[in-house]
Amino acid sequence: MTLYYVGIDGGGTSCRARIRDEAGNFIGEAKSGSANILLGVDVAMTSIIDAITQAARLGGLTEKDFPNMHVGLALAGAEQKSAWHSFMQQTHPFATIVLNTDAYGACVGAHNGDDGAIMIAGTGSCGIYLSAGQQHVVGGREFPISDQGGGAVMGLRLIQQVLLAEDGIVEKTPLAKHVIAHFNNDVDQIVEWSKNALPRDYGQFSPAIFQHAERGDSLAISMLKQTASDVEMFLIALNRKGATRICLMGSIAERIKAWLSPPVQNWVVEPQFDAIEGALMFAGKAEHNLY
Known part of the structure; x- marks a missing residue:
């Protein structure tokens, strides 16, 4: 058999x-x-x-x-x-x-199968460290109360900045113009959309953030710096629990590596x-x- x-x-x-x-x-x-x-x-x-x-x-x-x-x-x-x-x-x-x-x-x-950790950041985020048969988890309590470093939180913060730009409080960068154009240049459409928007709906804007950052957009760059800081926060937490080998997994985590500080990048290994x-x-x- x-x-x-x-x-x-x-x-x-x-x-x-x-x-x-x-x-x-x-x-x-x-x-x-x-x-x-x-x-x-x-x-x-x-x-x-x-x-x-x-x-x-x-x-x-x-x-x-x-x-x-x-x-x-x-x-x-x-x-x-x-x-x-x-x-x-x-x-x-x-x-x-x-x-x-x-x-x-x-x-x-x-x-x-060996001890090690991963940091997942896609639409949401979660870190997990396996050591001697025990698992230690950081984050991962779902949007909007957790999932920092994930695409949904990135999108939420972006929408907030776009609304501030529309009010003349912050600069209206090309990224902000791109997002408001998505809503037909109508703030009311954003408000209505937000009432039923799911994490993936917010996360849909993350590719545009990376694209505009490559073009030097100040809003996009600030968004990625914040996301990198969020991911680093979890990586440091995993390291404090003992992890020295951490794999970055997910669409955001894999692209944010270049934005991490050199000491943290030293812990990153390929899955x-x-x-x-x-x-x-x-x-x-x-x-x-x-x-």
């Missing part, structure tokens, strides 16, 4: 599955829908089974092989204890499942593997369950 190991990286947008056999040979990889367990544990399980089914078929396997599969799950929302327990109480067709957060999977993969590979590393190992 051949055993198989499955790694899952699941978030609010997609669920990615990768299957290897017990010798480490690649079997297949596929993607399905949302697997953030806070959006529904049943929805997440459906996406997981769907992604594994697709990946299995690519490698010539079927649902009959599911009982021989050990599944490692790196899922968004797993940090919420009640959601974790609700998910784990579901029935499933696999040999075992082990559930931890997507950040945990990313950190395990980034350091190939070795991705979150799916991290999940594969703890598949079948119950000690990696978050709760």
Whole structure:
């Protein structure tokens, strides 16, 4: 009987599955829908089974092989204890499942199972340090109360500055003009938009901030300096907990490296593997369950 190991990286947008056999040979990889367990544990399980089914078929396997599969799950929302327990109480067709957060999977993969830390900054942000089987987390309590260094907070601060520029309080730079043009040069449209805007809606302006900073825009430069300061704050916090090897992950973190101070840049290393590979590393190992 051949055993198989499955790694899952699941978030609010997609669920990615990768299957290897017990010798480490690649079997297949596929993607399905949302697997953030806070959006529904049943929805997440459906996406997981769907992604594994697709990946299995690519490698010539079927649902009959599911009982021989050990599944490692790196899922968004797993940090919420009640959601974790609700998910784990579901029935499933696999040999075992082990559930931890997507950040945990990313950190395990980034350091190939060794101790180390990651700083994720995309739309949101979160830092995690794994040491001697313990995980230490900084930030990551979601927008708008946390997630400094992420694209959503960048976008929120930008909108605030644009409104100040419209009031004649601060300079109206090309970046500010670009944003107000997005709203048809109508402040009232910004106000209405803000009432229902999601983190990703604020985060959509982060590419423009980087682009205008390259052109010397003073507002864009100040935005990136603040974001770099935010990221450094978390990196320093991780270092104080013992981390000396930190991987920057996510669209903002990877681009902000050049804006970090040289001492902090010395802690930054390149990730070795991705979150799916991290999940594969703890598949079948119950000690990696978050709760």
